[in-house]
Amino acid sequence: MKLVSLFGNIAPSIDPLRQQAMARAYTPIIRTILVPGCAYYLFITFSHWRDETGLPLAILGSLSAFTAFCFYLLRQHVLTEQSTSLLRLELSGLLINLLLYTNVLVYLLINFEQSKLVYFAMLAVVFSTTAVTLRITLASVFLSLTTLYWFASSLSTELFDQYVSIGVATAFGSLAMATLLRKAILQQIDARLLADRLAAKARRLADTDMLTGVPNRRAIFEKIDYLVQQRRPFWMGIFDLDGFKAINDVYGHIVGDDLLCAVVNRASALNIEGATFGRIGGDEFVAIFTGQVDAKTAEHLGATVIDAISTPYPVDLLHLSIGASAGFSHFPSMGASGAQLYEKADYALFKAKTQTRGQCVLFDTAEDEEMKRAIEIERALREGDLEQELFLLYQPQYSPEQERVVGFEALARWQSPKLGLVRPDLFIRAAERAGHIRRVTNILFSKGLAEMAHWPTDISLSFNLSAQDISDRAFILSLLGQIMKSGIAPQRIEFEITETAVMTDLDTSSKLLEELQASGCRIALDDFGSGYSSFEYIDQLPLDKVKIDRSFVRKVAHSNTSREIVAGVIGLCRKLDLRCVLEGVETEAEMDILGKLQPDLIQGYLFGRPMSAEDARRKILEQDGAKPKLKPVPRSA
Known part of the structure; x- marks a missing residue:
């Protein structure tokens, strides 16, 4: 020895x-x-x-x-x-x-x-x-x-x-x-x-998600780049958890972390051959399926992962339920680089979350131009000076009973130096997809509050909130903080939501809307009648106002059915002590018919197009001195 x-x-x-x-x-x-x-x-x-x-x-x-x-x-x-x-x-x-x-x-x-x-x-x-x-x-x-x-x-x-x-x-x-x-x-x-x-240990740590132990964003994209270089076909799927943020907010980060680990265990336990599962941030995961996998099989594998994730979780004596949506892209048929594949999978994921929540959506190559346009808008949103470029237009809400404008709806607009005037539906959707919507909402809401300081105290403002806005309690509280700092009475502010926005997470949305209502703000359900279950939302949401969609209003002049529907909704709102707004009234003929139904408020081109802040102030100043020439039929006794 x-x-x-x-x-x-x-x-x-x-x-x-x-x-x-x-x-x-x-x-x-x-x-x-x-x-x-x-x-x-x-x-x-x-x-x-x-x-x-x-x-x-x-x-x-x-x-x-x-x-x-x-x-x-x-x-x-x-x-x-x-x-x-x-x-x-x-x-x-x-x-x-x-x-x-x-x-x-x-x-x-x-x-x-x-x-x-x-x-x-x-x-x-x-x-x-x-x-x-x-x-x-x-x-x-x-x-x-x-x-x-x-x-x-x-x-x-x-x-x-x-x-x-x-x-x-x-x-x-x-x-x-x-x-x-x-x-x-x-x-x-x-x-x-x-x-x-x-x-090697440092490399493993650098390539491993510290919470869940699966490959992290860096490792996943290194593998994608390697597969692309080797010209090996594969499917890339992005999975986003539905309802996780609410659980994280209500039960805390410890429970949220345990839930994320349980999600990874569920996905890993599937033992899908040739699959790599990783976490790229927050509640977003990526799955890579290598080999000769056709579109139908990839969609089936994505659905299998979603089903496994969506089964309730026993965490600390709780049984928590979440869902998941997924978007998939394929190499080489849908992209020649990891960046392109990610963009297309992310675009498919956005479609899944907004249109077919809880399902797996494959990117459609026919949507290439639409996606490129959306990415171009996202890039301009990231790089632009939104404080200067975003602005509001104001559309009057007219009270036939008072014969005056009693409020305005704030309409978001964006004048981009690169893209020009971008349609609201396009840039709002792009901001939601890119995670910029809260920044956009915050800037526009600040501008709306600043303009309200010039209005009489009996003039209100309606402001639209997106699905992401009303799923984030911290953000909603920040909006209430702005109201308190502005000195404006919360009763003058009305937040508009759509059934599409609340359907993503009805429980969380309802609780946050209740907090807004408890603070004195009012809640309006926009585009009533354009969806499939609006009456259910009237029952489940804390509402102060319902806005009847213009698709019914425009038909009242030549459709008895539409006229009866509008009359029925007006009567329902009156019984439920809800204010009712008729949207899209544009002609005197429409108003002659609608006036007989004794509507509460009217919003449409007949009483004012969307206008600048200066024009809105001028209209407020002028209306007390001169009534509009067009006088709707007054309420009957």
Whole structure:
């Protein structure tokens, strides 16, 4: 044990990484030694041709030439830096030592010169530096010194004793040199292995999501780039959790984190062949399906993941339910780069969340131009000075009973320096998809509050909220904070929502709308009648006003059915103590019919188109001094 401790392990390390590192460390050393070794034995061959004749020349010349040739082959074809193993290196070192030994042995057998016995001692020193492993060192040194003693045994006792002394000194010196050299190299190897392990660990940490343990955004996109470079087909799917934010807000981040880990466990437990599942941020995940997977199979796999994710979770004695939506794109048929594939999968995801929530949607290549336009708008939103570029127009809401404008609806507009005047539906949808909608809402709401400061206190403002706005409690509270700072009475502010906005998460939306209503603000349901379940929302949402969609209003002049529907909704609102607004009234003929139904409020081109802030102020100032020429039919007693 002490010998092993002193000289290190005699056998090569069984650790494959350490063996590989040793081979990498020793190979350049041995290759370097072979160059002068080959030159030396070419010179020796020349010397033999000069000094020897007959059989000695044939034997010694052939042996030295063969040695030079072997050294050349070892360096050029055997000990390559790319493919050398420790075993190959060890065997090559043994061969080198035997060739060196054989040359000296054969020469002394043919031309014995007592003074040249010291060559065996010199060989022992050389062996101690060239042998890769300690066992080869010990075997080579033992062979060399044993041969020295064998030759010296035929000499006088005095000379033999001298060579014994030389041999002993050489043995200890050689072993000490071999141990020190080997220890130094092994220390370097161990240091490099440690550095490699730390670097690998750092790499794993850099490529792993710290919460869930799956590949993170960086690792996922590195794999996508690799697959693209290798031209290997694959599907990329982006999964977004539905309802997670509400759980995170209500139960806290600890429960939310546990839920995310459970989602990953569910997806991983599916063991889909060729699938890689990773988290790219928040509650957004990516799945990569490699191989020859057709569109139908990809859609089925996406639906399988969604079904697994959507099963209720037992977390801390709770049974929490969330859903998921997914968008998929395919390489190479839908994009030539990771960025393009992500954009298209994200676009498909947006369609899934807005149109078919809870399902997997594949990108439709026919929508390429539409997506490019949307991305162009998103880029302009990110890069633009929205404080300067966004503005509001104001459309009057007219009260037939009071015969005056009692409020305005704020309509979002965006004048982009790059794109010009962008349609509201386009830039609002793009802002929602890109996650900029709260910034847009915040800027526009601030401008609306600033304009209200110039209005009389009996004039109200209706402001539209998006689905993302009313799913974020912190953002809703920030809007209430703005109202408080402005000094404007909350009762003058009305927030409009659509059934499309609330249907994404009805429970959360309802609670946040209740908080807005409790603060004094009013809530209006916009576009009533344009969806499929508006009456359900009237029952479940805290409403103060209902706005009947213009699709019914425009038909009242020639459709008895539309007229009866509008009359029925007006009567329903009156019974439920809700204000009712008729949208899209544009002609006197429409107003003649609608006036008989005793509507509460009218909004349409007949009483004012969307106008600038200056025009809105002017209209407010003028209306008290001069009534509009068009007087709707007053309410009957």
